[in-house]
Each structure stands twice: as structure tokens, then as C-alpha cells.
Amino acid sequence: MSTHAVEQSSAGAATGAATEGATPSETPARTGLLIIGASQSGVQLAVSLRALGFEEHITLLGDEDHRPYQRPALSKEFLQGTVESESLIFRSNEYWAEHNVDLVKGEYIVRIDKEADGSGVAHSSSGKQFPFKRLALTVGARARKLEIEGGDLDGVLYLRNADDALALKARVGDAQDVVVIGGGFIGLEAASSLQKMGKNVTVLEFGPRLVGRAVGEETAEYFLQAHRSRGLDIRLSTSAKRFTADGAAGDGRRAVAGVELQDGTVLPAQIVLIGIGVIPNTQLAEQLGLAVDNGIVVDRFALASDGTTVAIGDCANMPNPVPGSAPGERIRLESVNNAIEHAKVAAYSLTGRREEYAGIPWFWSNQADLKLQIAGLCNGYDQTVLRRDPERGKFSVLYYRQGQVIAADCVNAPLDFMAVKNALAKGQNVPAAAAADPATPLKTITTDS
Amino acid sequence: MPTVHFTDAEGAVRDVQGNAGDSVMETAVRNGVPGIVAECGGSLSCATCHVFVREDCLSQLPPMEDMEDEMLYGTAVDREDNSRLSCQLRLSDDIELFVTTPETQV
Ligand SMILES: Cc1cc2nc3c(=O)[nH]c(=O)nc-3n(C[C@H](O)[C@H](O)[C@H](O)COP(=O)(O)OP(=O)(O)OC[C@H]3O[C@@H](n4cnc5c(N)ncnc54)[C@H](O)[C@@H]3O)c2cc1C
Ligand code: FES
Numbered sequence: 001m002s003t004h005a006v007e008q009s010s011a012g013a014a015t016g017a018a019t020e021g022a023t024p025s026e027t028p029a030r031t032g033l034l035i036i037g038a039s040q041s042g043v044q045l046a047v048s049l050r051a052l053g054f055e056e057h058i059t060l061l062g063d064e065d066h067r068p069y070q071r072p073a074l075s076k077e078f079l080q081g082t083v084e085s086e087s088l089i090f091r092s093n094e095y096w097a098e099h100n101v102d103l104v105k106g107e108y109i110v111r112i113d114k115e116a117d118g119s120g121v122a123h124s125s126s127g128k129q130f131p132f133k134r135l136a137l138t139v140g141a142r143a144r145k146l147e148i149e150g151g152d153l154d155g156v157l158y159l160r161n162a163d164d165a166l167a168l169k170a171r172v173g174d175a176q177d178v179v180v181i182g183g184g185f186i187g188l189e190a191a192s193s194l195q196k197m198g199k200n201v202t203v204l205e206f207g208p209r210l211v212g213r214a215v216g217e218e219t220a221e222y223f224l225q226a227h228r229s230r231g232l233d234i235r236l237s238t239s240a241k242r243f244t245a246d247g248a249a250g251d252g253r254r255a256v257a258g259v260e261l262q263d264g265t266v267l268p269a270q271i272v273l274i275g276i277g278v279i280p281n282t283q284l285a286e287q288l289g290l291a292v293d294n295g296i297v298v299d300r301f302a303l304a305s306d307g308t309t310v311a312i313g314d315c316a317n318m319p320n321p322v323p324g325s326a327p328g329e330r331i332r333l334e335s336v337n338n339a340i341e342h343a344k345v346a347a348y349s350l351t352g353r354r355e356e357y358a359g360i361p362w363f364w365s366n367q368a369d370l371k372l373q374i375a376g377l378c379n380g381y382d383q384t385v386l387r388r389d390p391e392r393g394k395f396s397v398l399y400y401r402q403g404q405v406i407a408a409d410c411v412n413a414p415l416d417f418m419a420v421k422n423a424l425a426k427g428q429n430v431p432a433a434a435a436a437d438p439a440t441p442l443k444t445i446t447t448d449s
Numbered sequence: 450m451p452t453v454h455f456t457d458a459e460g461a462v463r464d465v466q467g468n469a470g471d472s473v474m475e476t477a478v479r480n481g482v483p484g485i486v487a488e489c490g491g492s493l494s495c496a497t498c499h500v501f502v503r504e505d506c507l508s509q510l511p512p513m514e515d516m517e518d519e520m521l522y523g524t525a526v527d528r529e530d531n532s533r534l535s536c537q538l539r540l541s542d543d544i545e546l547f548v549t550t551p552e553t554q555v
Contacts, residue, residue: 047481070490077492087471088490092479099481337488359555364494371516373494414516418496418523443522 030119034132038062041313042138044343063108074165075189118308141278150243155256175270187275192368219409302346313339375421376407451540458552474536484550491536497554503547526551
């Protein structure tokens, strides 16, 4: 670490001497790796780098005031109060100290000055400077806002981070009626959690089916029926026109009281939770002049267009990592598994051991007693095979492209999920004809393609 | 204080003090015990928190539910009779557990 500091500052001094009026002492030594964003992917990057023997100093910096924590439980166990916040913390303070990782909380980076060699200085909104020799952007995504009348009323909430979850939890006690806007994973998870907590919950989905982006028709329909039979009021092809407030305006912000639909119906709501997707945080990448297109564009080694900055996780747009996917196809994934796998690729890349990301993407979502596990990506399928075992509440859909299995959505069917995930990882197939019988374990019919 | 002795596939041992109520997985992850990945954070979705429990400790553990049983068929290293998912193992006050982590979890 110190040798690099010397190299850097002597180079700076040399140019400083040649440049009129330059004061090299103002430029802090540029050493180590600065990871901006202290969440799933940033934490994994630091951990993987240390596991690979990376010896330089690491600064893991984030704008939140909490120690890095896992997000998935925020809409599930944490909201329902079945896990404590301490359980969500990724690593103990001792771990970071032992591994020479400086954890910086509560600093929001607003600007970065960077040289062609990859080194530079990041500036935070509080005026602090964070010099680095190498930069990693693990800045994730933010909740997409719903810009309609009443969107700024008290009680109109989003769920992306721990503070959001705490704000939501703090109000749940007083609320009777909740309207959830958005029938995607976060919306449905939160809706089932809130329903379990005794709330009267309505879900509004703009599209004609649930979870439009991530699962196929059959799975969407399964979830619709399953949630309705458990008492959730789900309204498809419905959107909110505006949020209404209580007549009486207090001193502070007015509180939301209802949601008015396009047809004029007003649903009572003391809480409105909006889950209509996320927008990748690309502001810093743009300011740095990096290529951005629905996320920070990276190559298969997680390098951004400058060839030195790494960008991973929810904020990155990467070549589709699934073996056999169409050449040139790009994708941005929002999942824990991707944040972890992508961080590993970046860790190899930063230690000079370039390895391609060839993991099988997978995802889970727990909603009420429904455990959804998805293996692979279903884009471009031309055939599906359904496996239903209504008696045991199990349901799976396998997706095929030209006879080759490419993905599966499995509900309460871990054996199916595991079998497909393993088959994909080994480049094997689960022949469609034999897969339809739910009594046949998929593991027993898997073939070497 | 509950203690978990983690032995890795090469035989190296790490003793970690835990808190009653925490799971074996949480205790491992927070302290960076290699060999436990725990992608899903304990929600019984990933099977990357697989451990082999020393036979004489098995009786101190909660019985296995169906879902854990099924997930154990998908572990990276094949399950054995003493396999458990460590996120399902809660520590009680004076428990002393001996577990071995598999060679790989993914
Ligand atoms: C409620 C909820 C439930 C979820 N459930 C699941 C699930 O069941 N399964 C699953 O696979 N995935 C789930 N996810 C998705 C998963 O949590 C994300 O894919 C994952 O967190 C992405 O990690 P990341 O590190 O890329 O980004 P993020 O977790 O978004 O982290 C980015 C961090 O960077 C910080 N940051 C951004 N800009 C700056 C800046 N300029 N300066 C300093 N800090 C900055 C942010 O505040 C944030 O802390 C869920 C997400 C949420 C919100
Ligand atoms: S942590 Fe995922 S199954 Fe135990």
C-alpha cells in the first residue's frame, strides 16, 4: 500500500512542479480500492477480494446510516417482525477491522474526479474527499416514483432500504387499510406480509397480469389465484389517478386517506405502498463519462467503458451471463444472486485473474406460504411444461428453447428448482416429454443434453 | 454462551461464540467463517448454508421440516445422514455444537 502511495504522490509532485501554481500537497495520496455503495454487491466485492488475497486497502462507503444489511427481509420477515434488525447485518465490525476494510457510513458521493489510470478522488455531499487508486461502483438502484396528485402526502411510501422499512413499520400499527401499487415481487411480498399482520390490503396492478417482467403467464396466473384465494384483493389493469387526503389539514404534511382509481372509485388507505420497479443509479457513471444504457454498461469482466472502473449488481448492465444466450444480448438483473456472482467476477477481474461470469442466475420470493424459486432466465422460450401437484400445493413451470430447458419457476417445489438449477449449471437437459408428470422426480430424467 | 466449532473440509477448526436465538448460519456469516455462503440470508431458498453435524450433537437440534429436507437434495456437496441447513439451527443458551463445512457450497 505504501509503495503505491509513494509512486502516486511523486508522480503528482513531478507534474505539479511543471504546472504553474499547482499545490500537490492538497491532493491526498491515491491508494487502495474505493467501493461506493455498501450493500449486497459492495460487501461481496470486499469479501471476495480478501478471499482472493487482495492486499490493498479497501474503503467500503455508503450513504446509509446503518451497517450494511440484507434487503430481502425488509418486505418479509423484518416487516412482519419475525427477525430482528441485527440478524440482517452482513458482517460484524470485528470482521471488517480484521480484514482491513474501512467501513464508511452516511457519506453520499456527489462527484468523482478521475484520471485515465483509474485513480482519483470522490467527493461527498458533506465535503469529505475519498481518494482511490481504483474505483468500484456498487450503487444499486432506487425506487421508481409514482408522480401523481397526492404523491407527496404523508403515508405514501416506498420500500427500498432499511429507513423505508422502518418508516413503514412505524405506521402499520395505526393503519387498517393499505393499498399497494404494483403487482411485482416487492408489492406482492409486502402485500402478503401486511395482510398476515391483519391489514385489509388491496393490490393495484396496471398491467393485465402480475409480475409482468419476471415470470411467464402460467406462474403469474398461479400467483393471482393463490393470492386471491388467501384473501388479497388484487385488481389487474387498474391504475391510481390520485391520492386523497383527510379533509382536515394539520400543521404538518397532510396524511393520505384514500386512493382514487381512474373510474372514480375511492379505496380507503392510511398507507399507500408503491412498488413499481427501480431505476439504476447511474448519476456518478454519467458524470464520469462512462457508457450508460439502462444501467452502467460493463463488459463480461465487470469493467465499465473506461476499462478501469468496475460496476456490479443492480446498477450494471452486463452481457447476458447464461451459457448459450444470444451473442451480444445484454441484461440488468436485480437479485441477490446476481449481486453476489457479479461481485465475484469483479473480484477476479481486479486481482488480474479474469474469469467469465458463468453462474446460473436464480431468484427467490416468499409470499405468504408461497415459496417461489426461479432458476435460469426464461427470455426467448418457445415451449413450457407444467407440473402441478395441487394436493401438496406444488407448482412448477419449465421453460424450453428448441427442446433445451432454459429456466423454471417453482412454487413450494424445491426439488424441481434444484434439479433444473443443477442441470443448467452442468449443461444438461430435462426432456420436456418426461417432465410433465409431477410424480417423476426431475433429477431422475435429467440427460446430458 | 453458545459455541459452534466449525471444521472446514481440510480439517482446520474455528470456534465461534454465538448468541442464543441466532442461527448457526448467522453466527458463521457474521464472523466470516469460510464455507458458509448463505445467499438467501436464511429464508430456506438457497441450500448454500449446508453443514454436517457431528453425530452426537444431532439430538440437540430441532427436527427437520419437509422443506429443509427437500432443499438438502440440492446441496453442492451431496447430503449425508448428518446433513442440515445451518440457517434452520437456532442456538440455545448452553449449546456446544460441532459441525463440518462442505468443500464447496455452490
Ligand atoms: C424490499 C426488497 C426485497 C427484496 N427481495 C429479494 C429477494 O427475495 N430475492 C432476491 O434475490 N432479491 C431481492 N431483492 C433485491 C436485492 O436486494 C438487490 O438485488 C440487491 O440488494 C442489489 O444489491 P446492490 O449492492 O447491487 O445494490 P443496492 O442493494 O441497491 O445497494 C446500493 C447501495 O449504494 C448506496 N448508494 C447509491 N448511490 C450512492 C452514492 N452516490 N454514494 C454513497 N452511497 C450510494 C445505496 O444507498 C445503497 O445502500 C429485494 C430488494 C428489496 C428492496
Ligand atoms: S441460508 Fe439459504 S437455505 Fe440456509
